Amino acid sequence: MIAETALPKAQKYDDNLLRNLGLVGVLVILVIIGIVTRPELYSDPAWVRNNVLIILQQASGIGVVTVGMTFVIIGGGIDLSVGAIIALAGVWATTLATQSYGAAGMIFTALVVGVAVGLVNGVLIAYGKLVPFIATLAMLVSARGLAAQISGKQTQVSANETINSIATTKLLGIPLLVWILALVVAAGWVLLNRTTFGRRTVAVGGNPEAARLAGINVKRHSLLLYVLSGLCCGIGAIMLTSQATSAQAAMANLYELDAIAAAIIGGTLLSGGRGTIIGALFGVLVFSTITNLFAINNLATEVQNMVKGGIIVAAVLLQQFRYRSLTNLLRRRNVSDKP
Amino acid sequence: MIAETALPKAQKYDDNLLRNLGLVGVLVILVIIGIVTRPELYSDPAWVRNNVLIILQQASGIGVVTVGMTFVIIGGGIDLSVGAIIALAGVWATTLATQSYGAAGMIFTALVVGVAVGLVNGVLIAYGKLVPFIATLAMLVSARGLAAQISGKQTQVSANETINSIATTKLLGIPLLVWILALVVAAGWVLLNRTTFGRRTVAVGGNPEAARLAGINVKRHSLLLYVLSGLCCGIGAIMLTSQATSAQAAMANLYELDAIAAAIIGGTLLSGGRGTIIGALFGVLVFSTITNLFAINNLATEVQNMVKGGIIVAAVLLQQFRYRSLTNLLRRRNVSDKP
Amino acid sequence: TSNDTGNDAQVKTGGSGDANAAAGQKVIIGFSAPAADHGWIAAITNNAKAQAAVYSDVELRPVEAGADAAAQRAALSTLIAQKPQVIVMLPHDGKELNATGLEAMKAGIPVVNLDRAFPSAAAYRLQIKGDNYGMGLAAGQYIGEQLKAKGVGSPIIGEIPGIDSLELTQERTKGFNDALAAFGFKVANRRPAEFTADSGQAAATALLQALPKMDALWNHDDDQGIGVLAAIKQANRSEFFMVGGAGSKAAIDAITKDDTVLKATVTYSPSMASSAISLARLIGQGKGMSDLVELQVPKEITLASETITKDNASKYAKLGF
């Protein structure tokens, strides 16, 4: 027998945990930079508490979308249409006709639009055999066009107080939007890690042929993943509409890039088969915290952008570094001597 | 002996050729739609000739970028920063300081900036082990920020007549820009198909482990691919600057999506290891022709967008269909009934 | 910026005594404006169409300008080939479309540039533009005066511009800074949005968090202002007053009602598109403006940016878009 004595310890920890630890480290560093640069703000506990809530709240919409995106990517796909779905769902939910049905009607509309667009994506990809990149890019273009058509390129104001109050309501001192994010993340985590749906997602993304030969209906599952992403976008559309008390065809611009970036920074493999919901959440929080840091330091846009790229690179390098060195510590040697 | 039957017979044709034939079919259909909807324009041969040149000319800048992008994707990577590189190179080449060195100085600057940014991308990805998506996304943000900084967020007008005349010069009745595109495409084709660099690109993207075992320096090769993409962006920056007789930080917006989409539609595998330059060119031409079709029919933007998504989907489906049925004809058997 | 679109465009239906109102020689006007999904741009196109419809002797040929300057160039080259009498265009970027302006003028088609100036004077026959610098100046002036009146010593002032890489944004900011400087004030924090309500909400939320106490805020654009106001409400803040920009109907309504922090807005009216069509018609017919002595339409017209407050809001209600 191979020297199995060396085994147990090395196998007890979780790679993903380390990766997430790395992201927590990045967050801590960002906060420290904030404290150092604006000590007067950070000396006020009420401000700090509020700031944390604001960071979370601003992360809530994109966070929900990122959960759906993470599923799609783990399942071996990609969804470039998330921002467009939000716009379409948001605009559709705020037409005068829809608004006449009240808050429930608006929420229902947004969710149905999200699911329906996801379904179209899924059918095109799973059954039409289109490359996900192309199918969802086409959907991006079309859905934004349709949203512009429906809205007459106007910003549609939500006159519904219930919808608008979603963004202002707090529960136990925590904004409702943050609760929604927490709920979606928790549901996403359970779905990925504790259900057969999650297991299929990993299998379908990791090795579709193996999944198929194990009796998994790969096509149907892929389709469901895009529907799930569409559903998350529908939820996100409500959240964003409530925050902006309005919707328009250009809303949620480039959310697709943000969501994909957050998922990948959180440790999801762009080629599929591996990823974590918690990591994706941390990815979103890193971006949200960077934005917050820039705001409290009043950085000019161009400087902000230059720095942001650098921070992303540094964060990933740091995370990799932490990941590697911790791994080494635990394993007492280098994981990978391959290039 | 391997049983003779084990060597499939119908191998005289080229898969890629079929795929490209499909795209030619799509182009033909688009032209037919144009003829049907605007017969009065198409009845004028001079107009038609001019229209073809306009389509080609509009495709020239993005076409050059797509050649570089195709190499990067075949090599297993992705470059989200192409639009930003163009902006940075364009802006840098049109500062008053650079303009004082004349046309040669401006061209030199654009190329050097392109190569340098590509080099940074390459180092981050090959040696910093960053995921290409994240590294080039960070570069996108940073490079646009730097471009805004350099330009002071102003549109920088090119006062250099030589540069500006690139867009207006014709050679043998064909715009210089189209010649440049042709040259870059031809060079790209030779590089991919007839040099060790190109063959190794396929290996590095298709099976990096095999490439490494074959003694290819995979890291250095990846790095060079991003440099190549940067160089193409430098060339593209000159072309675009000449067309607009100016440069600004927001130029070449979302070129990354267009270039990736064109490459994929042209048959390049997003996961690497397979792709053709000619296919990518056809991909670019399809997009350019669609835009032209919309212009001559004066479609409203929102309608245009809705329709465009549909056309992309239809084009890819058509191409797949043609591809499959032709393949079947030739092989007299079904290639892929796997999902 | 309203859910009811269309029938509320800003048009001039000339009085019976106006000689220029009478139908004359037929004029084909080519028109091109960018397609940004934004209330102001939408109003530009609506106004142009509505104004053209008023004249029986005008045929408007709108061409879509696509997503960027390159697309607009392509669209315009097809338009030029169709030889309209006049072209009215709102370029994505004046500098980037300068060459196209020149091309049209060379082809004998007078060009009316709307809003975004061409650098070379030979590229246009008429230029009508809003005054971006003046807009910032007006906003700064209003804020400065209000704060002075309240006796605030060193006020904390916030600014929420639109897309920051646009030159027009830079001009507005410059005017704003210059006006404030005259009072010895300066901007404490500046968070750009993207002319959309959701980006306005995000920018405002960040700004409010960075400035726990604020005295005044200028938001460049009333469309994104919907989101800015939402963010202010969500943050439960009211210790400051806010000035808007452009002059949307919603903003004018809010100013009239006076139930939000929005106390004023500085205009940048899309009515310039209506004027552009009227003047393009005159150019096409070789007529001048009837109130001017000159026989031809002048070469440059810059609209003044006006400040709408509660006091004069009723007067502007009609011009809101």
Add this chain to the structure above:
Amino acid sequence: MSESAGSARKILTLTDVVKEFPGVRALDGVHLEVLEGEVHCLLGQNGAGKSTLIKVLAGVHHADSGEILWQGEPFAPASPQAAMRAGIATIYQELDLVDDLSVAENAFLGHEPSRFGFTRRRSAAEQTRFILGKLGHPEIPPGRLIKDLPAAGKQIVSMARALSHNAKLIVMDEPSAVLAHDEVENLFRIIRELTAHGIAVVYISHRLAEIREIGDRVTVLKDGRTTAAGLSARTPTRELVGKMTGRSFEYAFPPRVAPDKESSAPEEKRTPLLTVTNLSRAGEFADISLTVRPGEIVGIAGLVGSGRSELLETIFGARRPDTGTVILNGHRITGVGSAVRHGMGMAPEERKSQALLLDEPVFKNMTLASFAGFARAGFTAARDERAAAQRTADNLELRPRDVDRPVRTLSGGNQQKVVVGRWLLTRENNAGGTRLLLLDEPTRGVDVGARAELYQVIHDLAANGVGVLLVSSEVPEVLGLADRVLVMREGRLIHEALAGEIDEDTVLDLVMAGSLMEGEAA
């Protein structure tokens, strides 16, 4: 094959080489001595460290400690390039080819004939054709893309690549695993030519017969340690196997209850479990009809490329037939989903690309087809799964036993056990369980000991009423394991016989030339 091995120079000497992977000491003190012009065989169970050892030689891995002498000089190749430059070429166990490059481009990948960076395609094609000719395969066109070659053709190209270097030592890691009988003979001919020119060959195989035929000397690895170095290849099997495993057999087909003779079988065992009727797929196989009864093991023999894998995949519903039907237990099979639902399982031919989630732990791979059965209301029961997988791993003597380890880190043979284990689990778990198991080359790359275990497992399954349809390129395995043998050639079933009534030579005749027997097709 030189008898004068003793007088030849030592070309390579390894002393006390150690290589540790996370959690595993893959090499734990290896000694190896290779002489010029000899065929030196490496023997060892799955996971003994053979592949790791040769990767250290090839510069892929770097030894943690120990000494390597190459031609008398200390040697520590920093990269595959360095090793190749030093004269060591390697044929890896896992094919290392690029699908979208041609045969010639693959053969010369990394050292392409070129001028100023431009490939000299004609020259490469000529050299490739020459090498392929030497390898006895002039029919493989140098311009063909690799993805269009069958597995055996790919193996030939791998060999051509090794020969394209002017190596002094060629390492071959289980080159015969994907080759059929005639191909192996051909391989041996080439090896003899090489050694005649003084080139040394390190040869790895799990087939002892091959080692006795081609090998000069043998080094045996066990648990990453050399347990015997430089033995003669003629060492009795019993002794070799003993050094590897502690057991002493090669093909050990465990005794089993006699297969149901038509007469004595109970009624329900006579109705076929699987009925395949007139199944065809153009270009692959035609007009195949066969049956498998409960508890019966049916073996299909045939050459590489005779269409057996395609047949199995079609029966499993993974490929759509052009004509014909597959009926399992009265249910028509229309796709993989219905196949699995009605109790069919398949261990496919290419485990890495067709069966495994390499980054996922062993237990999740084992339960890939059954996790839904363990689940309650859609929620997975990971603990139950792990426990069940652990039992199966113990039954199959998986090494290492740890079911939380990613499959990627398992040796090839142990990965195969995971794939087979998957369908044992469905049986244990599902109500109906697996009733019919399709096995495509189930023992490819599996060591002697594990083979015996697998055979036992297959027999146990049959004894429990499971039908087994087995494809193997090793005729003795088909004959020893199956109750009934089907012979396939060029996509057609040409003969059927009870295993006891046919011998190896007859099968080989049928499989290859066979034209004489054509009339006897079943």
